[in-house]
Amino acid sequence: MAGRGKGTTTVRAVRRPEVRLPELRPYDGGPLESEGDYDGLEFLDADWAGQTAHGARFLDCALRRCALDETVLGRARFIDSVLSGVRGVGTDLSQASLRDVEVTDARLGGVQLHGAVLERVVVRGGKIDFPNLRGAKLRDVAFEGCVLVEADFSGAELERVTFDDCTLARLDLTEVRMKDVDLRGAAAVDIARGIDRLSGAVISAAQLLDLAPAFAAQIGVRVE
Structure with a gap:
């Protein structure tokens, strides 16, 4: 657990995105295309349920209140884009790349x-249930005021990641690798698996007490 005092290791701050969208053009409403190239567009209340846009590129775009049910x-x-109020079940973003992006x-x-x-x-506000982040790479990512339920970070790499005012329910941290991950600002932290992988993270004294039963179970200590 890192500290801020003299002689202790500090947690490096997250480098946040600075998204400055140009004047956007409204999208014409047509279906998405695989390998499509979308630049400087605003997608407003679009219903992309079941559509496929594998390998598409979105640069300087805004996606507002779009439906992404089973969207591939x-x-x-x-890149340099905003996703606001997007919703959906079973959205496939496997191996996608998000750089300088705000999700609200x-x-x-x-x-x-x-x-x-x-x-x-x-990632600000909202709720994400059962996200599959296995093997993902998160660098300079700030979660703010959101709810993550049963997020699976198995085998993921997290560097400079924060969880301010977030509720984290039943995280799976199996084989995760962490560096400069700050959990102190989280409203609640519940780790279902992989509590032994918290090396590289910093937690508060209160969180340590809350997680004590899980730590004890990990090393086989009975508390009666």
């Missing part, structure tokens, strides 16, 4: 982000 966006790239008030269930790369990303 595997290997898609989102998302409501997603079972989103597939395994193998994805998130760099300089803010």
Whole structure:
């Protein structure tokens, strides 16, 4: 557990995205295309349920209140973009790349982000149930005021990641690798698996007490 006093290791701050969108053009409403190239567009209240845009590229775009139920966006790239109020179940973002992206008030269930790369990303508000982040790489990612339920980070790499005012329910941290991960600001932390992988993270004294039963179970200590 890192501290801030003299002679102790400090947690490096997250480098946050600075998204400055240009004047956007409204999208024409047509279906998405695999390997499509979308630049400087605003997608407003679009229903992309069941559509496929594998490998598509979104640069300087805004996606507002779009429906992403079973939408396939595997290997898609989102750069200098904003996703606001997006919602959906079973959205496929496997191996996608998000760089300099702001995600606000998302409501997603079972989103597939395994193998994805998130760099300089803010996830603010909303609720994400059962996200699959297996093998993902998160660098300079700030979660703020959101709820993550049964997030699977198995085998993921987290560097400079924060969870301010977030509720983290039944996290799976199996084989995760952490560096400069700050959990102190989380409203609640519940780790279902992989509590032994918290090396590289910093938690508060109060959180240590809350997690004590899980630590004890990990090393085989009975508390009666």
